[in-house]
Amino acid sequence: MRFNHLVTSVTLSILLIGQQVHAKEWQIQMLNYGSAEQGGMIFEPAFIHAQVGDTITFLPSHSGHNAQSYVVPEGSRQWKSSLDKEYTFTLDAEGIHLYYCPPHLMMGMVGMIQVGAAKNQALIDKKAPRLRSKMALKPERMDALLSQIR
Numbered sequence: 430m431r432f433n434h435l436v437t438s439v440t441l442s443i444l445l446i447g448q449q450v451h452a453k454e455w456q457i458q459m460l461n462y463g464s465a466e467q468g469g470m471i472f473e474p475a476f477i478h479a480q481v482g483d484t485i486t487f488l489p490s491h492s493g494h495n496a497q498s499y500v501v502p503e504g505s506r507q508w509k510s511s512l513d514k515e516y517t518f519t520l521d522a523e524g525i526h527l528y529y530c531p532p533h534l535m536m537g538m539v540g541m542i543q544v545g546a547a548k549n550q551a552l553i554d555k556k557a558p559r560l561r562s563k564m565a566l567k568p569e570r571m572d573a574l575l576s577q578i579r
């Protein structure tokens with residue numbers, strides 16, 4: 430019995446250490462222009478498949494941008510970075526973050542982070558069209574993000 434407890438404890442420790450080792454640090458650049466196909470005012474990468482425990486850092490690679498959540502997974506808090514400041518947060522729940530750059534929403538500056546399973550897909554399907562309707566330019570970027578959810 431004691432031995433079993435020890436094995437369980439050791440196994441748990443190994444699993445926990447394993448998770449820490451595999452937690453990934455994602456970086457998203459905020460840019461005035463991307464490639465010719467991408468056009469101006471973009472998050473790069475705009476879509477990320479991540480896992481709970483990973484961290485996200487927004488980098489003010491070009492000036493005049495910030496990032497703000499529009500939809501977050503159930504159990505996660507809404508978040509917002511300051512203009513031209515680096516901003517890091519940890520992904521703490523499964524689901525999809527849909528976010529945008531407030532100064533450039535009209536220009537189609539939006540992004541998505543899927544954390545594990547798409548648990549809040551219904552909410553995303555409901556709210557994405559509202560955000561899309563404010564994208565005067567490049568509204569098709571929203572469709573491209575939605576198509577990458579799996």
Ligand SMILES: [Cu+2]
Pocket residue numbers: 459470493494495530531532533538
């Ligand atoms: Cu921007």
